[in-house]
Amino acid sequence: MTDQLTPSEVEPEPPEGSFFGDLTGSGRIDWRSNVLIPALAILSALIVGALIIALGDLDTLRLWRSSPGDALGVTVETVADAYGALFKGALGSVNAISETLTRAAPLILAGLAVAVGFQAGLFNIGANGQMLIGGMFALVIGFQFDLPIILHLPIAIIAAFIGGALWGAIPGYLRAKTGAHEVITTIMLNFVALRLVDYWLTIPFFQLEGRTDPVSKSVLESARYPELIAFINPRYRVHLGIVIAVLVAVGVWWLLFRSTIGFEFRAVGANPDGAKYAGMNVVLLYVAVMATAGGLAGLAGGDQVLGTLGRGTPGFVGVIGFDAIALALLGRSHPYGVVAAGLLFGGLSAGGQAMQATTDVGIDIVQVIQALIIVFIAAPALIKAIYRVRAEAESTQVSQGWAT
């Protein structure tokens, strides 16, 4: 360490037991609350998920009445098969790992979008809409201009960021100026973005020639993320997106914990009034936070359009923006935690797809498991009570009512 104090070192210790208490420092990690509790939360979620899978099998449920022994056997087998397929689909082969990484990239970026909001005390549920708009911006650059890849790809990525940032700035501005809670405005903007994309995909500028269904023109090869290991087998579709996602996570870590603006982000999150009396421009900060978050989500949308899909389709981001909330909570809103959680969720997603293909259990169970993970993460007292762990972790608090 140099003699100069970085902002994070002069910062007063946040109150004991606050959500980000052990993360807002310069990297001191409390293993109990940041590794043990999340691990137990995942375990608990998988156990409850198993029960839900068992309840989803009508034939076996009927068997319980006649011969409970057989039914138990069948149930255990169903659950073991499902989780086995899930695990194999996530990590079992090169192709599985390639899929996991492909799916992890947008999840990490969207998770960062939610995490940056949390760090500043804002609840960004709008990642989905921001991804859609960012993705459409990237799409326009992707098919409309013909440039060398050195220029084309970076410009398309920047466009994705700008698109998401503009869409994200709206709720930030509304929150700062009018007090409209970002939870409501971001969700409404998700629906608006969804309809807007539906509309755009039907107008000639975007729509693929000769098609009547809403499918966009394809992104030119010069703006596509290059595939990383397709030379081994063209089936392996992992692309540059995962590398970019990890680099962006490092950048976000620097921004949050080593830069002045990041310090201000966290200060306004810890205490908006305090930040105001310290002379920070809270309105500008809220807009900047949401624009940054939106931009990150926009990159996630760009990852889908420029990487995995290569074009725009209705609702091309799926539910990534909602998975991102679970992921940011699991990663405790720390960029590196988000990367770890993103890899886990990428694995769940890839494995879920494989599970759906090979067993009778549908991929939606993955979303249930993710929701269960947040229940246990958000209420560490539950985990502590179940497993009798001693940890400092207090319940998560990010909001103060309808604010202003």
Place this chain on the structure above:
Amino acid sequence: MTATLTQHAEGVRSPAEIRRSRVLAIVYLVLAVLVLVAFGFGSEGSATFVLSRPGDAIQVGSPTIPGSGLAFVVSAVLAFLGARQWMAGFGSRTNLVLAIGLGLVAFSFLAWAADGASFSLVGLLQEAMKRAVPITFGAVSGLLCERTGIINIGIEGMLLAGAFTGAIVGSTLGAAAGMIGAALVGGLLAVLLAVLTVKYRVDQIIAGVVINIFVLGLTSFYTSQFLVENPALNNAPIMRAFGIPILSDIPLIGPVLFDQNIFVYGMYVLVGVTSFALFRTKWGLRTRAVGEKPRAADTVGIHVFRMKYLNVIMGGLVAGFGGAYFTIGSVGRFDENMTAGRGFIGLAAMIFGRWHPVGAISAALVFGLADSLQVKLGILDTPIPSEFLAMAPYLVTIVVVAGLVGRSRPPSDYTAYVKE
């Protein structure tokens, strides 16, 4: 901040109020110009509004209204409202005036959209009434929780769970059982919300979001596991509309208000009962006391935690029942994520209605109207793409929340209560 600290004499407005008032005034003026330019100069013929249905006992004529003339009048009224809002404001009637203003814009828009054709106003208003049902139930559920100091963002999930349960139980055991089952499942989710927020002091918004994601995942999972293969389980009986004798014969009002299904009548009862109970009974007083000042309520011997649990669970029952509207009250069939944000619109209606059941239903009707417009306008040949019409309820929600949340002060203290 300062506005709450300094006392203002009656009629004198704080700088923040004046600024918000001016923003709203500008909204009125923009709308006035918009109506004038788009509908005033954009309409050529007249629109015929049909006010009664063929089978009605008393037939009333169908007025033909010139689109441009109406637009000029509406534009003038809006300009007046804007000027008044700028100069003096409307005080406690701000929301009401805004609702009337938006209604006028909608009316003028209709006259323009139906230019040269006839349009069933009865049909539109009937549809608006129905579409206000889940929003009202959501809003009342929200305000039951919020009056006692718990934010319920999980309304969306409770509605969705109610819709799902309504479909399955309704298909197997009948509509009545379906409605009870839906309410109970909503109540169960509310127990989860209450335990997480009251006992474990989880952040209220996170707890609500968890419920939403959990229910979305669970219903989608079970839809693909059971309902796709067993369509018989997803075919609930639909509640039919029945007219209330005499009242349903009143022209226009009758068919709109009193020839509806049980959910719409349930909505009237709900709003009446909760309005009375919240402001006229011992329970209501205690509920509001717990919400406003839990410490004080505790001191005088009110069981704070018990009141919170009770009210949140009641809120869950209300939301669950309201969710059954989507299946039993409307189409009979459950589809993934069929609530499409209605729970959040309900929250906006609650804020717009200033945490009062009557306010909530009024706001819900505005949203219901915006919602039904897109359905009914699909029939008319308008130059506006359907996607933009579908955005209307969401955009109205944003405008309402942005324009009014700062003005409408939440009634409660939402921090987790810790007993000393």
